[in-house]
Structure formats: C-alpha cells, structure tokens
Amino acid sequence: MALADDTVLYRMARAESLSIVHLDSFSAVYHRASGITHLITAPAPEILATLGEAGMTRAALLDRLARDYALGDADMDVLRERLDELVATGLVSRA
Amino acid sequence: MNHQFSVAIGPVGFRIGSDWRAPIAQLETLYRAYPKPTDGVPDFTVRLFAARPWRRVLRPSVMIGGDFVLPEAAPLPLAQGLLAAEMGMNLQMALGQRRYLLLHASVVERDGEALMMTGVSGAGKSTLAALLSLRGWRLMGDEFALLDPETGQLHAFPRLVSLKNTSIATVAAEAPADRFGPLLEGTPKGTIRHFVPDAHAIATMIQPARPALILFPSFGFEPAARDVAPSEVFVRLTQASTNYVALGERGFDALTKLVTSVPARAIDYPDTASAIAQVEAAWAAR
Numbered sequence: 001m002a003l004a005d006d007t008v009l010y011r012m013a014r015a016e017s018l019s020i021v022h023l024d025s026f027s028a029v030y031h032r033a034s035g036i037t038h039l040i041t042a043p044a045p046e047i048l049a050t051l052g053e054a055g056m057t058r059a060a061l062l063d064r065l066a067r068d069y070a071l072g073d074a075d076m077d078v079l080r081e082r083l084d085e086l087v088a089t090g091l092v093s094r095a
Numbered sequence: 096m097n098h099q100f101s102v103a104i105g106p107v108g109f110r111i112g113s114d115w116r117a118p119i120a121q122l123e124t125l126y127r128a129y130p131k132p133t134d135g136v137p138d139f140t141v142r143l144f145a146a147r148p149w150r151r152v153l154r155p156s157v158m159i160g161g162d163f164v165l166p167e168a169a170p171l172p173l174a175q176g177l178l179a180a181e182m183g184m185n186l187q188m189a190l191g192q193r194r195y196l197l198l199h200a201s202v203v204e205r206d207g208e209a210l211m212m213t214g215v216s217g218a219g220k221s222t223l224a225a226l227l228s229l230r231g232w233r234l235m236g237d238e239f240a241l242l243d244p245e246t247g248q249l250h251a252f253p254r255l256v257s258l259k260n261t262s263i264a265t266v267a268a269e270a271p272a273d274r275f276g277p278l279l280e281g282t283p284k285g286t287i288r289h290f291v292p293d294a295h296a297i298a299t300m301i302q303p304a305r306p307a308l309i310l311f312p313s314f315g316f317e318p319a320a321r322d323v324a325p326s327e328v329f330v331r332l333t334q335a336s337t338n339y340v341a342l343g344e345r346g347f348d349a350l351t352k353l354v355t356s357v358p359a360r361a362i363d364y365p366d367t368a369s370a371i372a373q374v375e376a377a378w379a380a381r
Contacts, residue, residue: 019344021351026326030347035340037333037347039326 009055009095010083012048018091020045031090038089043069043082048091055095058083096142101131105241105252105300106195107188108132111180113143114151118176125177125255125276125289128297139163139191141183146170159183163190175279178287181255188239188252189337195241195250196342196349199335202235202249203227208307209249210378211240213335216284219314222262223370225290229269230371234296235304244342244349247356248303253296255289263288265367308381309359310374316363320373323359 012018019030027045029038040048043065050056050064062079086092096112098119103109109132113119132138142160145151155173159165161183168186171179188197200213201224210232212220221237228234235251242249255276258266263286267275276289309328323331332350333339339346360377364370 019347021347021355023325023329023351023355025324026329028326028329028347028351030344032344035343039330 006057006059009057010051010061010087011053011055011093011095012051013091013093014053018048020048029091034090036089038091040091043079044086044091047079047082047086051092096144100126101135101137102126103130103132104184104254105236106250107139107192107252108137109139109141109184109187110137111141111143111183113176113180114145115143115155115157115173115176117173118143118157118180121177121276122180125291128291128294139184139187141180141187143176143179143183159186161187163187169283171282175282177276177289178279178282181257181289184254185238192241192338193341195243196346197336197338198240198242198332199238199337200240201237202240202251202304203232204235204251204304205232205378207304209235209304210308210310210374211249211306212310212312213240213332214311214313217259217314219262219312219364219370221256221258222265222314223312223374225256225258225262225266226269226367226371227374228293228296229266233299234292235300242306242349242353243303244345246303247305247349247352249306250303251296251300253292253300255291258288258290260285266290306353306357308378309353309357310377311359311361312370312374313361313363314370315365317365318369318373319363320377321361323361325354325359328354328359 017032021028026039026041046069098113098116100119100122101110140161143157146156146158150156156170157176157179158170159179200211201220202209202211203224224237234253236253237256239252240249241252274291279287358381362373
C-alpha cells in the first residue's frame, strides 16, 4: 500500500477545463467539464498551482508546497485528505 | 383567454391572459404609464385560469400558468388575482430568463450608478428601494436585478413594488394614495399592497446603470455596518440567483467580475431613518 501510494501521480484537471478567479482568501473555480462552481481556500489553490498537468507524487508535492508556500505544518496525511477532496470534485485526477 | 393585457417592464415584455376581467382591469390601471412590448411580441406569457370551469364563478380560484409553471403552486382567490399575475410574471423571469443573470435584489440608481440591495425576505429590500425612490433615487426594481454578462451593467426591471405587512404603512405615510394598488389581505405572504413606480422610473426604465455598491440590509437590529468580503458576496449572490446554474460559465464570469469590482457592505437598522442614513453613508464611502 505504502509503495503504491508513493508512486501515484496527481494531476490538475486540464487547464482549459478550469476558470479560476481569486476573490480573497478564497478562489472561485468554474469546472467546465461538470459546470460546477467550487469555492476553494488554502491549500487547494496552491495545490492546483503546484501540481500542473504534468503530475507529481504526493511526496514531491509536499516538498514543493513546503518550499514555495512555507507550509511548515504540512503533513502527508492532511495532504492526502485535501487531494482526495480535490479528486472527488474532478479538479485533480490520479494516475 | 377572454381577457388580455400586455406590458413591457424594462427589457422584458409580458402578455397576461385571464379568465376574469378583474385582474386585467387592475393591471391596466396600475401599469397605465408603461409601454407595450417592442413589436408587440412578448418574451413571456402568463395565464390566469380557473382550476375547473365552474370555478370561474363559484368561489372563483385563480391558477397561475404560462410558459413556465410550478406544478405544486396553490391557486389564489379571485380577490388576489393581481397578486397571481405578479407572481406569474416573477415565475416566468425566475425560470425562463436566460439573457441576464437574475439576482433577487432591489436596485436604485443615482448619477448613473446603481445600488443593489439583497437579502432574505423581510430584510427590507423592497421597502428601502421604495423609500429611496421618494428621496431622489431612480427605482430600477424591487425584486430582480438583471446583470448583463456582456457589459457588466444592471438593467432595470421596475415592476410594481410589492410592499408587505408593516412596510405598507411606512411607505404610505410618504407617498400619495393614487400610487397604490388594492390592499390584498390574507395572501400566502401576509398583507400585500402594490406601489407604482414614479413616472421618471418608468420613463427611464430601458437605461442600464453600472453597479457601484452592494448592500445586505437587515431590519430589526441596532445600527451596525461591516464590509463583506468578495467570497461571501459571491456565495450569497449565487444563492440569491434563480438562474446562476443555468447560465453556466457566463454566470460565473458575470458574478466574479461583479464581486471583485464592486464594494459590499452589510447594514443593520432598527427603523427607516437609520436605514436611509446608513445607505447614504455607505454610498458616500463606496
């Protein structure tokens, strides 16, 4: 399980399928594929911005978030929860 | 239908057909200063009809029909036929309007800029709009703000202002009696009396205005005011819209542009004087 988990790549939904507007501490995201509007807050916008479409493992993502956004309390389990939520919305996919 | 009436309200044309003469006669009186739909072609049709043929005369009860209907809507007694017509017109807009993002809000305008007021039923948005219209503001509408996704401007929809319960006396104390419709008691929303917009509001109803301030009024509290963050405005306005989902990305773009470019304040007020003072203060500070 741990091994498989480490190799899973997370990808942001195709950039052309999203419209992201930064409002304040929240961002509004229109997902063209589903026609659904999402309101997301930290660390979800940062996760989307970091993942990109190329894809990234959870460990690599955690490193980048900690470096780029000074998320000192970043934690693999919490990150997994946030990623699972984003996967459920369709804004992130697992490969 | 035996009796017909048509009217243009802002950019929208309606035709109302009725089994009875009385509601049509009231509409003709109250909307006498309004133009007819452009080219005579209405956007929406409302029908007021008897639930059963004999119910035209025996305890007459008015069913609301039209291009769009709510199947579970209960009929109203004939004495409330005018209310049925107004509800039918609102229903067509709420369910059928696709040209504009529809927001449940009242709108007034001054110097070409629009003030939008939204909130739950009873917050006072209709009353405030009526009172402001008696103080030099142009009434653009008491029920729906029509946000144009192409231009970001608000279009007027100045139908009759629907005053409820205690707000009837509040507005009646300041406006002439010939601006009011009949007193409708015992309606599903309590006592209702319609207030006719002034001649200026009707004559200028095709002129849109740029939104400049969004207010969330709350009646019944000590005076207070606070800024409302764009994300909270966004959430509240998606909830206050009847067609946000139907408009898809056009609605998303229009609403995000609105909330990121227009300031928003929540104001609490205990009475009319406080409400007017707070609106003016928020307007001056926008």
